[in-house]
Amino acid sequence: MKTKIFKPKKSAVLTQGNQAVVEGALAAGVEFFAGYPITPASEIAEGFARELPQIGGKFLQMEDEIAGMAAVIGASLAGKKAITATSGPGFALKQENLGFATMIEVPVVVVNVQRVGPSTGLPTAPSQGDVMQTRWGRNGDQEIIALAPSSVAESYELTIKAVNLSEKFRQPVVLLLDEVIGHLREKIHLKSKEEIEIYNRKKPESNQNSDQFLPYQLTDDLIPPMADYGSGFKYHTSGLFHDQSGFPDGKKETAKFMQDRLHNKLHNNLDQIIFYEKNIRSDDNAAVLSYGSAARAAISTVNTARKDNLKAGWFKLQTIWPFAEEAVAELAAQVDTIIVPELNQGQLIREVKKAAAGRAKVIGINSYAGDLIRPEEIRALLEEVL
Amino acid sequence: MKTKIFKPKKSAVLTQGNQAVVEGALAAGVEFFAGYPITPASEIAEGFARELPQIGGKFLQMEDEIAGMAAVIGASLAGKKAITATSGPGFALKQENLGFATMIEVPVVVVNVQRVGPSTGLPTAPSQGDVMQTRWGRNGDQEIIALAPSSVAESYELTIKAVNLSEKFRQPVVLLLDEVIGHLREKIHLKSKEEIEIYNRKKPESNQNSDQFLPYQLTDDLIPPMADYGSGFKYHTSGLFHDQSGFPDGKKETAKFMQDRLHNKLHNNLDQIIFYEKNIRSDDNAAVLSYGSAARAAISTVNTARKDNLKAGWFKLQTIWPFAEEAVAELAAQVDTIIVPELNQGQLIREVKKAAAGRAKVIGINSYAGDLIRPEEIRALLEEVL
Amino acid sequence: MARGDRVKLENADWCKNCGICISVCPTNVLIKGRDRVKIDDLEKCIGCQNCELICPDFVLKVVTQDEN
Amino acid sequence: MARGDRVKLENADWCKNCGICISVCPTNVLIKGRDRVKIDDLEKCIGCQNCELICPDFVLKVVTQDEN
Amino acid sequence: MDFEKYLRIDKLPHIWCPGCGHGTILNSFIRAFAESGLDQDKTVVISGIGCSGRATGYLNFDTLHTTHGRAIAFAAGVKMANPGLNVVVMTGDGDGSAIGGNHLIHAARRNIDLTVILFNNQIYGMTGGQFSPMTPTGDQATTAPYGNIDQNFDLAKLVEGAGGGFIARGATHDPRQLKKIYLAALKHKGFSFVESFSQCPVSYGRQNKAGDAVEMLKKQQEDTVSFKKWQELSFEEKQGKYPLGILKEVENPESEYTESYQKIIKKLKKEEAF
Amino acid sequence: MDFEKYLRIDKLPHIWCPGCGHGTILNSFIRAFAESGLDQDKTVVISGIGCSGRATGYLNFDTLHTTHGRAIAFAAGVKMANPGLNVVVMTGDGDGSAIGGNHLIHAARRNIDLTVILFNNQIYGMTGGQFSPMTPTGDQATTAPYGNIDQNFDLAKLVEGAGGGFIARGATHDPRQLKKIYLAALKHKGFSFVESFSQCPVSYGRQNKAGDAVEMLKKQQEDTVSFKKWQELSFEEKQGKYPLGILKEVENPESEYTESYQKIIKKLKKEEAF
Amino acid sequence: MSRYEIRLSGAGGQGMILAGIILAESGVMVDDLNVSQSQSYGPESRGGASRAEVVFDEDQIDFPKVIKPDLLVCLTQEAFNQYGEDLKNYGVIIADSRIDTTKLKDKLKNNLYQLNILDLAANKIGKEISANMVVLGIIAKIIQKKIPVEFIKKAIIEKVPPQTVDDNMEAFELGFQLKLDKRSYAYGRI
Amino acid sequence: MSRYEIRLSGAGGQGMILAGIILAESGVMVDDLNVSQSQSYGPESRGGASRAEVVFDEDQIDFPKVIKPDLLVCLTQEAFNQYGEDLKNYGVIIADSRIDTTKLKDKLKNNLYQLNILDLAANKIGKEISANMVVLGIIAKIIQKKIPVEFIKKAIIEKVPPQTVDDNMEAFELGFQLKLDKRSYAYGRI
Numbered sequence A, B: 001m002k003t004k005i006f007k008p009k010k011s012a013v014l015t016q017g018n019q020a021v022v023e024g025a026l027a028a029g030v031e032f033f034a035g036y037p038i039t040p041a042s043e044i045a046e047g048f049a050r051e052l053p054q055i056g057g058k059f060l061q062m063e064d065e066i067a068g069m070a071a072v073i074g075a076s077l078a079g080k081k082a083i084t085a086t087s088g089p090g091f092a093l094k095q096e097n098l099g100f101a102t103m104i105e106v107p108v109v110v111v112n113v114q115r116v117g118p119s120t121g122l123p124t125a126p127s128q129g130d131v132m133q134t135r136w137g138r139n140g141d142q143e144i145i146a147l148a149p150s151s152v153a154e155s156y157e158l159t160i161k162a163v164n165l166s167e168k169f170r171q172p173v174v175l176l177l178d179e180v181i182g183h184l185r186e187k188i189h190l191k192s193k194e195e196i197e198i199y200n201r202k203k204p205e206s207n208q209n210s211d212q213f214l215p216y217q218l219t220d221d222l223i224p225p226m227a228d229y230g231s232g233f234k235y236h237t238s239g240l241f242h243d244q245s246g247f248p249d250g251k252k253e254t255a256k257f258m259q260d261r262l263h264n265k266l267h268n269n270l271d272q273i274i275f276y277e278k279n280i281r282s283d284d285n286a287a288v289l290s291y292g293s294a295a296r297a298a299i300s301t302v303n304t305a306r307k308d309n310l311k312a313g314w315f316k317l318q319t320i321w322p323f324a325e326e327a328v329a330e331l332a333a334q335v336d337t338i339i340v341p342e343l344n345q346g347q348l349i350r351e352v353k354k355a356a357a358g359r360a361k362v363i364g365i366n367s368y369a370g371d372l373i374r375p376e377e378i379r380a381l382l383e384e385v386l
Numbered sequence C, D: 001m002a003r004g005d006r007v008k009l010e011n012a013d014w015c016k017n018c019g020i021c022i023s024v025c026p027t028n029v030l031i032k033g034r035d036r037v038k039i040d041d042l043e044k045c046i047g048c049q050n051c052e053l054i055c056p057d058f059v060l061k062v063v064t065q066d067e068n
Numbered sequence E, F: 001m002d003f004e005k006y007l008r009i010d011k012l013p014h015i016w017c018p019g020c021g022h023g024t025i026l027n028s029f030i031r032a033f034a035e036s037g038l039d040q041d042k043t044v045v046i047s048g049i050g051c052s053g054r055a056t057g058y059l060n061f062d063t064l065h066t067t068h069g070r071a072i073a074f075a076a077g078v079k080m081a082n083p084g085l086n087v088v089v090m091t092g093d094g095d096g097s098a099i100g101g102n103h104l105i106h107a108a109r110r111n112i113d114l115t116v117i118l119f120n121n122q123i124y125g126m127t128g129g130q131f132s133p134m135t136p137t138g139d140q141a142t143t144a145p146y147g148n149i150d151q152n153f154d155l156a157k158l159v160e161g162a163g164g165g166f167i168a169r170g171a172t173h174d175p176r177q178l179k180k181i182y183l184a185a186l187k188h189k190g191f192s193f194v195e196s197f198s199q200c201p202v203s204y205g206r207q208n209k210a211g212d213a214v215e216m217l218k219k220q221q222e223d224t225v226s227f228k229k230w231q232e233l234s235f236e237e238k239q240g241k242y243p244l245g246i247l248k249e250v251e252n253p254e255s256e257y258t259e260s261y262q263k264i265i266k267k268l269k270k271e272e273a274f
Numbered sequence G, H: 001m002s003r004y005e006i007r008l009s010g011a012g013g014q015g016m017i018l019a020g021i022i023l024a025e026s027g028v029m030v031d032d033l034n035v036s037q038s039q040s041y042g043p044e045s046r047g048g049a050s051r052a053e054v055v056f057d058e059d060q061i062d063f064p065k066v067i068k069p070d071l072l073v074c075l076t077q078e079a080f081n082q083y084g085e086d087l088k089n090y091g092v093i094i095a096d097s098r099i100d101t102t103k104l105k106d107k108l109k110n111n112l113y114q115l116n117i118l119d120l121a122a123n124k125i126g127k128e129i130s131a132n133m134v135v136l137g138i139i140a141k142i143i144q145k146k147i148p149v150e151f152i153k154k155a156i157i158e159k160v161p162p163q164t165v166d167d168n169m170e171a172f173e174l175g176f177q178l179k180l181d182k183r184s185y186a187y188g189r190i
Ligand SMILES: Cc1ncc(C[n+]2csc(CCOP(=O)(O)OP(=O)(O)O)c2C)c(N)n1
Pocket: B036, B037, B038, B039, B065, B089, B090, B093, E049, E050, E051, E052, E053, E067, E068, E091, E092, E093, E094, E095, E096, E119, E121, E123, E124, E125, E126, E127, E132
């Protein structure tokens, strides 16, 4: 049997985006995967099936996506960093339990390698059509953290970040790739253990009296310490609104308090959650704001356009949700036009428009039938507005 | 056995919102229900279980919500007007097949009697937390029609409208009630057959040659005629992007063409889809924009406020999606402030803000833990802004 | 089980007066009360635990008599 | 089945050369070709239909000889 | 019985209706658990949504009240992540055999070491009496006002058909047997399934004019017979009768899922060592 | 065989790989259908997602290519809405027994008059060879690089456990029998289930070094035996062998679901008449 | 009548919800009168406090729930403690005699009628469960100018199981006969 | 080298994707060279035209797919028809000799090398499937100034099944030996 052992490798490797997710997750300490295969995300499951048993971790192929989502939540409660991966239609099936994970505050990462929808759509073509599904695919208002890599290297980096954020905020995190990034092979540099910052969930103090343990304790940072199953706390968890003890009481005050805490634990810490890169010069009149695979064309276009003295800059979101409202508002105050290329009919542009609130013109470039947006298209629009 | 036969009844009756949905659906010609019970929507299933066999229609309790959604789509393809009902968590489970229904253009109505989420949340308390889930709960961009009644009478009326719209546009329609409207009993007036306008889906001409039949024919109105199963056309339907013949060809042009047609068949006809009521006087400075149960407090407040000479008006959306962008933009041009009370953390207000684009101040009043918004709260804010 | 074991309303407050214990008692020790079950004649109790084991509400406990 | 029934490459274009038909022919009528199956010796065909029934690609049809 | 040890006393009395059999199931379960010698701190109990789903709130273990129908899938994740934990699932007939039917059969197929206790009250109790896959044909339910036309599952057969290794059926009228079965199920290495007949005097009983809990228990007793006796019955006599007891027990700890996985890990470690 | 009548000739050749057994299943199906005397115009064929799911694209009926795993649920809706239609479901082992397992057992339980043909190639073919609930223990799959540790279902037993009335198993190496079985299944009033062994030389065969389609068919033949013969085998001889043929057929058209429902409608009509 | 709001509160199982529905049904029989009826669901409805509300209005009923009751009925201490002081200043409180009302705000003392509803039902009808019909009788008297007593009786007959009609009507009459003289202004506001 | 784009096209099963991956792997061995490699998935990848792309750049690779190839390989008529004219004006087209190239735009005629790749593989190696290695040999020669031939060979050895290494290397050498003289400017642009 030819097996690949996960161990420090030569640092420069040719890696597929989907495999980079596997490498990133393992580097961040993930020990559990459960899921159900689907194009174009199956390589992630396959990668974990290969790698996890080698480090004593567990790979579980479940009967469907719903079960896969349930199993990773269970594994996380049992103390393991856990991840699942799917694509649009399967992501829809995971939503109910994703909401449950938010409610009971379980760290877990959900990867969605997007393909063109609606429905079965074009299973092997790229899309960014699940940006809004990520934010709103469930009942209720709850926030979610979502990151979107634009390269194989970023797939590796942001997977590590996703795991860390989920651990830090006791919160499910979604990683949005798309078919192009998932299947792209690029040369990337893997990091050594020392180079990687890892965050592990806060646990109850070891001297914590188990009788007084509050699994949803109100702490200063609004993030309750989390006890592994089997560590003696014998605590209760429920998808009903619950008080600090974890028990539902049916009271509206309790629900209100919890809704607010869930919201604030993220919104008090946006600086730790929202990542973006930008290159905007003080005299740029237009900016191309993008994320994921669309960012590749965006940056490429701006780089060439600048050689031709066009006054354009770029802004690349790595964190999609919560949306970088402030930074984008600032951007809108600076430039006249923001161009938002997306592989959908215009999803995140809605947030950009809201943040811009009329201060800058916001124009979308949309490809929603499986083609990448090409630099020429963005260039043409840039020339038009500049 | 004590059974209630569905037949023309005395016109004024005390009816629960959930029962009004049943009455409305039957009046509109619905002959099929499939679903899975869930609080606070179960009375809808129970109503159909009682009524449908009496008119020769079919009630099917399936093993879960996914199957319920599938079955109504199947029934619709077999030529019956079909409906299902659920609440937030079950609605999440229906999303994948709801996307399929949009893709293959099947008329079907999905009722969601909203309760407080996320997750199991507060199952017996009202919410408008699924407004965004309705629009975005699936993979891809596809549009949806969604109506939201604010009273028992409107539940009856809008159910009829929902069935009609779904038939007319070969399109799933979502009806968003909430726990209060669903369980409220009000005196309503049922209509006689003559008073009700019914729309039946367009079918292929009877002399249509079955060999030349194109199940997704490009027609002027962009709505292909729909053949019942068993009527001899032997056509194919798929959740993959397909051409006029119904067969997928994997081509991006086909996908693009189809995405655009699906979008345009609704957007070319917004006047037939978007319903609202308003009472804005030319000198009103503020408007309360609302929908569903929140509209009751909104209108009540405005009516009393006017007695105290406050310059306020109201705007009640019956159609939530597609959003009444134009009408709201117009409203924003007229008043200084738009108040948007919602039983969520602010969902439809996002659309209002986008439409207002800075022309009016848009302020939300949000209750998201199971309490109704009360007239006093709106009044206080009105006084503050006026 | 030691002779002299007898039933006790260990968590009387939890009793919902469902009557199941009464129906399984071989010696008619228990009877319905207004809000909860009552011990009619403790002396008849043979400590068989039928009632304790079936009570859905954890009300009853068979204890050695001196605990009672 | 009338005597004289013989195999025919009814939809030759669809043949994927998988070889299944060859393996089920009792009289070695068929052989692999470059892109598709070939009839080696039609005369050996006994019209048993083994090949027609198992062909996954609807290539083969047994017909009475004069149709061939 | 030391209630305080296994119950969350401060959460009692529970919300179940007077005479609800679910309480008897809990009662029998904690006795079985006490006798099992298993480590309470290393035991996780997981439930779905329904009246039965509320069981976890009263049990003094690590407890998880999940989404409707998915408890077994959560449990599989917990068990795989830490095979050292004892994992018990408490589910309803709707939760476990309607929406959750798939997870049930797949867990049985994989032979993963879970103890699944299905509270079968033959109805959706929590939502007010819609029929479930366990409601007998002909019965009344709020969604079967003219009598249920669905055939009900024989869950023991279903789980056996799925490959389950330990299959048993108990009933609340015989808590002694119920306890014994739970004990055996807890001790069984591999997937174990216990269908537990429970009476729901409210959501099932009222519409079916089944009388109060006491009458329902009497009926339950009449409809059931020990597995041993049942085997001796003629085909005709078996109709409408359900055998109680351990119906199947295959000792095959080798094929238990987490063990099989562990073997792969061990094997790879060895390979690496070379 | 009049291919033009039952196939969409213009869609052929199909996309299946050379030697894929799915084509043989279609071949046998259309022959059975032709013989059945059923009205082609009144017949709907519904599939899920997978290589098997593509079957509907080639069949000249009203055809529906649904979402992954849900074909049976769609079919139930079609059949209930118009019981006059013949409804056939074509599903894969992943589609029908993994994600769609619940719909399968519930349709069997209800005894709704569908003909379910499950293409069992023991693998997720379409997505490139991940193991399915039908992949034998020990086999290779892209998600089981160290050998599959899952136990596979015996689908016939599962469907029987769920209450299915017509259960059969056929295999592509014997298309004559396959056709006969399909014919019987089509004619059976009530739920009928035919597991159909199919070879996947690409997604299954390659990783398992199973050779080409011809070799796989040979192996298939070795692993199977007629139901009649199988019954005469000793317990040991049965191991690893699958019986082929009609394994169970209960004639009970009375309990067919749409009929039972029709009875309610009739009864209510009568009541109204008074 | 202009907007008139009734809140019925008690324990789960005391039939307050049925009473609310019957009141609403009687309102339906009045031409041009609008009716909204709601109740509390949720944990409270199984045990704990239970609440039913009815709003009548000749105009359109904008807000469908009770804003401040004109008429409040409390059958249990728990219900009284929770709702007892939430009513219009001219509103009427009907409380069962078993309830300790000493803590009621002084300014509301005048609005309070304390009546032996439960005892009447238990002793005269022999079923405490009939208390809801006693309550309906009391309310019928209060609102009889606007909703004919016959309509309420008709609604009772339609809504209760046939074999219980007699008992229920008897309980209704008991309630209707109870004395409610001293603060007749309560009637005027209807 | 500055950005250099290669597109390999042929039929599914001709190993174009493996060839692309091997090229990319060889680029990884070059310090400070960035590499992006992609391919077409979808219906085309099972039968029909198949496509693999490799982009090399010493700078960061912004757009990861080929914008306009510097080097285009077509093994089938279908691939040639689809991609044949989409390349930089100074780009190089490598087409198999079986392809009818008469319809190629005149201005591109000079960019075309037509080589008997498939025949070489079929006749000299005995397996047409080795054509992809012949192609790699040709490309290796073209890009040897920037990517050492040894790196490509090493990548081949790593990526093909051990027992096929010899055949594959032989095919590679066949390709490498093919004459490519007349338009040497193609090399200069690398
Ligand atoms: C996704 C989803 N669908 C439906 C429901 C509503 N629901 C809650 S419990 C339940 C049925 C409970 O029945 P059962 O499992 O038999 O438990 P019981 O209450 O009878 O103990 C249903 C349908 C839900 N909470 N979530």
